[in-house]
Each structure stands twice: as C-alpha cells, then as structure tokens.
Amino acid sequence: MTEYVQVIRGNLIQLLIEDPREYVRELIVDHFSIEDATPGELTYMVKKTQDQANCVRLAIYKRLAREHISFDKFSESDRISLLINGLNDHDAKVIDACRIYLVQ
Secondary structure (H helix, E strand, C coil): CCHHHHHHHHHHHHHHHHCCCHHHHHHHHHHCCCCCCCHHHHHHHHHHHHCCCHHHHHHHHHHHHHCCCCHHHCCHHHHHHHHHHHHCCCCHHHHHHHHHHHHC
16 A cells, blocks of 8 residues: 555544544545555444444444455454444444344
C-alpha cells in the first residue's frame, strides 16, 4: 500500500470516528476497503457497532455479511464486541443483520 493510500485511509478512519453527520459515517462504512484493512482499522470499524446512529450500526453488519468478511479476521476482543453489540442492540434490524453475518 502506498503512502498516499495510507494517508487517505487514515483520513477516512478519522472521519468515521469524528464526523457528526451520520450519513458520512455510513458512507465510509459502505465504501471503506475492509479486505485489506489493518487490525487497527478493523477495530475502529468494530467500535462503530456502538455508534449512536442506527443506520451506521446496521451498515457495519450488512457490509460484513455482504462482503463475507471472515469472523476470524478480527481480534478476539473485536469478535466479542461484534457479538455483544450486535445481539444486544436496541434496533431489531441491527440484531437481524448481526445474526445474518454470524451464520453465513
């Protein structure tokens, strides 16, 4: 990965964490390349399973399922967070998306 790409990815992660607009966070989740994500980038994605916006939390699980991202790609603590946050969400759509991801 070139230095330029690393800078862009770093900026996208920063926006994912700090941008107050939920549609921006959702767009980043939908378009950020997960296949070649670093462990740190994956952790930031997992942290968004606690985002205040339902659409962002839902987008995480839908994206993981759609891209068939292996559960093994995540660290043990990130796996626990994915399970706990997804299956205990207050939005039934997020819970369903988490279940779909987990059973694929």
